[in-house]
Amino acid sequence: MGALPYVAEVYINNQVLIPAELVRTLGLQNARIACIMLEYKSVDITFNAELLKTRHTDSRQFTIPKSIRDKYGITPGAKVKVKKIEAIR
Template sequence: MVLRVTIHRRTKRINVVSLPYLVKVYINNQVLLPASLVRALGLSNHRFVNIELEYKGFMIELRNVRLLRTRHTDSRQFTIPRDVRKLYGIGPSDIIKILSIEPSIVNQ
């Protein structure tokens, strides 16, 4: 008698639907925006956004940031520019707070 067991692996989904949002900076200096947040803010069809974030008490405004996308999901990533990282000392695995995300004029 052969008994087969199927194991379904499920990833833990990040369910974020509002801002502010705390997120960790990845090793490649990118920040992930989960699909639930992208859908809630209506950013699925936008390539460029303006982002306000907070890091160690500093308010940082990033204009015309390009959103990188994967092929099959609504999640997006963006890269923090090098000059901003150097100026504020933002490094991999640091926690930043995203305060606002709005579509940029460049999209039109």
């Protein structure tokens, strides 16, 4: 899983995992905030999100904002296609 786009499942806490290999490939190890583009039900959705860091790996997670979830009907367990992740800072 070292390239975009990739399909991920939305966790019960409304977060999406970015695998460590992809984080390293995209150079996101030191990024705290990113611009993310998802595709859900053939609609492109772009938003900024904080990248949450785990203690011992390079993987990251981000939370899909409630306003986005409500507007597009994204629920836990839904499959989303992550099309773009760009570090903002």
